Amino acid sequence: MKPTITYLPKWLLCLFLILTGSGITVNAQNVAPKTDLKKVLASSLDNIVDERPQQVQMLSGAPLYQINAGGWEAPDSWEEDSWAHPSPYVGPVSYRSANGIDGQFYLKKSRVSYSNMEWDFPVASGNYIVTLHFAESPNTSQVIGSRVFDVNIEGRKALDDFDILNYVGKGASCWFYYSLAVTDGNLDIDFLVEEGSALISAIEISPGMLDTQDPILSQSSRALVKTVAEGTELRIPIRAIDFDSPSDTIHIFGGDTGEPIGFETVIDYGNGYGEMILRPGYDDAGSYLLFIASEDEDGLETACNACWALVELTVTDTPEGQAIYRVNAGGWAPVDDIPIPWAEDSYLNPSPYIIKNYVTQAHSVTSNTTEAPIDIFDRSRVAWNSNMLWNFPVANGNYKVDLFFTESYFNFSGGRVFDILIENQVAFDDFDIFSEVGRNAPLQKTTSSQVNDGNLTVQLKRELANPMIAGISITYNGEHPSSTFAPEMLSFTDANEQLMMTVSAYPNPIETSMVLSFSKNVKGVVSLRFIDKNNQVRYQAVDKSDVSRTKATFSIDPGLPAGIYLAEVSVGSYKQYVKIMKK
Template structure:
């Protein structure tokens, strides 16, 4: 089921997997989350798989190719693992192996949460993550994916201050320094990067190293033959490295710095010279400042195959980034190389606890396809719930409704074809004008919208549909999926089945947006006609991050944004424990039958609009009082059938499932005992 994590961020229920089994611990099961800063509930459930012939695979649809940041969360919570090598597995993302023989118990022990980060180039419209069996069952607790532009920012919590920065025997004074640069003042580790290599746990120092992140030049190389003469170091760190190339001799890292702009930081750079004939020489720049001229590792160590850690100091630039550049200064093509980077701050600032969305102002927005007037939204405490951010007339021009509502012409789409039908008539519609145009899939790709969202919070998204094409008058002619911010609202939406031909159908769902962009995907079913959308409305409900408020002006003609951050106090989300959930089960679906609107109940659980039904008719009594429940709204709508009413709800794999059905007789047609009797079959 969905989990409200740190800072009120919503983690959606499990989706996009190919197979596997769910495992759930009780709500009071203890997990050590000191290394991740997340809530224990995120690690109290997991997906695992036990067949060596088939990998556990997640395929996450994304709207555009680019460099994505993938965040994986793990914790060993199964009683079946009590010693090392009982569970080991590989992880591949986009075909690249990012974890080799990952052993959670060996590296971290039982019940300890960890987070791993990976930056990868996605060339198509899906992020594919594979978990491959080595020994025991591959497993995963949680997954987050950050899009291009936002991927340059690390999530929330700095690394725990568990041990010293580096073994004292390795550290040498910096090549250049000033009196104000005191390494002992920098005690807050922000992150550690294993240049050119995979993420790993250094058992000798207790350090967690991320895989190679944030490089913009160079080549990643792994060489197990490299000798390391130092004692007390993990050789793997020095047997992988990133090196300059003929095309790009200099080595550049653009490091997100989770401190206030202008704050000082310390970089610990790990070097080892293994080449017998090389005269490797380069300048070191931190930001725009050259902190070392004609640096040679051999000048520091005096011998080859000896690792050394050199501290350098700098300040964060105005864009919240810190650039590290090793500039080639040799003559014989001995390109600069680097084994590891550690970034430290002097103190944990408030900005270090902000999420990746705090940097989304620098994310490139999709190119606008029209030129409506600029939209300005202020996210202060005075912004009332229900404020409309967008009304988009999909496939059409700007439109003034009879109700006074102003609809923008179609924009913020990534795919699809505009289709105008001025003769289309939808008599059941409250806004008939928007059904005279639509954005329709091209038959090859999903219909995708990426709408810039200036407010970090909860939103109500309303999707307007009507089947008006003569080519789709029967059930099954056009079927498609609907996903909003990763939440699958409908797996197989059939407008004719749901509402009838030439009749309006509105889907409403509540989602949280944390990265500055609301993503909508209408997924193509190749066996039927392409997806269609007539209108899109987005309304603000409530902010979800305390102590942060944003004001944003979006000019859709140029796709530029201006963001000003101020300080205020907003309300964070809370949830009531799901006390009535059966032990050992995780909710795959909650359906608000007969309703086109999503609903959040008194437990904080999200009920999706009605889907999965075959036949039947919806009926609502919105003002009816319902006894014996804390959630009367859930029982004020229903789906009934004159014959057989059937629901077909997709599940991930054959297994034992628990189903709970909710009933209330709300129809005035029911005259007494015996007037409505039916059977229930599974």
């Protein structure tokens, strides 16, 4: 029977989050209670930081195995795992340790493996609780993304693409517990390297069973510290995995922790994937505390320190005349500048505001009279035999758009000609870089635009040869009436309910084109985005028409990788999501 002392249903979590009885609110004007809210959440959900929670202690027997992985201290029933006495339960037997943190002795050292690490524990058939402990040294040379691994227990995924630094940071520990049955006389725990190496600080195995286990978020259960500028967009991917339930039972949810703030949306894409989308307007500067969480078919019922996360958000002020987006198009590295740097747009880290394949051209520029640093002219992004479309999420308002170019391939006029459209309006017709500045010379083109739909688009439309661009800068140029993001972001569930129509896509699987069919007439813009399993937008397009219609046809980029996508269909202020497959 589940101990009532640790029972935490979803309604009680919401009670703590909303704090209806405490009078605490968190918004741009009143942010002092952050610490108090954290204490409430911590005391409710996270009983003990470095030990198993009381619930697990009550439901488990005396430990069968306690392994100080990578360490030589072994008090009581603990076993060392050192160079002199490696654990007999791990393979490969090669030994490498890493420093951990002060505190519990089993967190001072960790075992590290640059290949897959397999632990096999002989046990009788029965039910067991496994607790895994992790810690990275405060002085580690690792960075987020450099040590990523999966953990399988008895062949089931326990942690997916786990990154300790991304989860809890340097100099801190985290633990996870799992309830499972063993029938073959061996309890198997595998650490599978995805990037760099795998690390484990301690393993505990005890007889016992938990009634239910909540999904585990890939984010920290402490706090995610994020910053976004007014008028821009921040997307926080959410991933949850459930050890004892199918992925289609996982529900992602979240939001504000006090008074509604109105610019956040949490979308549940299904199967443990979701994202929090933050799009503050130009009156939203301040500090906020938000939360994300996950639950399965049993709701959120356990004292789980891994099924929720706090988001400490700072929205910075964007004064008129300040750049909000800068892209070093085709550049292999970011370029420092004030007030914001020029973001990298490389093969490994492409700009999130463009979805075409990555092709570049190098240049040899020796002088520069533009407003951009000379380093952004080292390379340009090239649209290979196609058009190029950039899409920048912005709050509705007025904007200055600065575009930067250089030509290093053609040495005559008329070799490379393309149109430049801003917000679907031609800003520069039959544009030819060489005819304006010659070869290997920087060029800056400036225009302005008013945005009314929540996105500023920059399109390079091919006429002769491949369009290319070296840099883009978007500057806020003042508000205009109704200066908010539009259309209003809707949740996955609400969007499908409010659209009040059936949307189907065919053919499915798709190849080079797709038709959206609507159960009733639509008029105006129909927008389409493909979102992959990593919550990245891989394709986007719009179909504009003033004619009422029940179908909209889209050409699909042949370079779009094969796979399953979530197609986001927007009609006016409504959205619907359809799963599609690309051959």
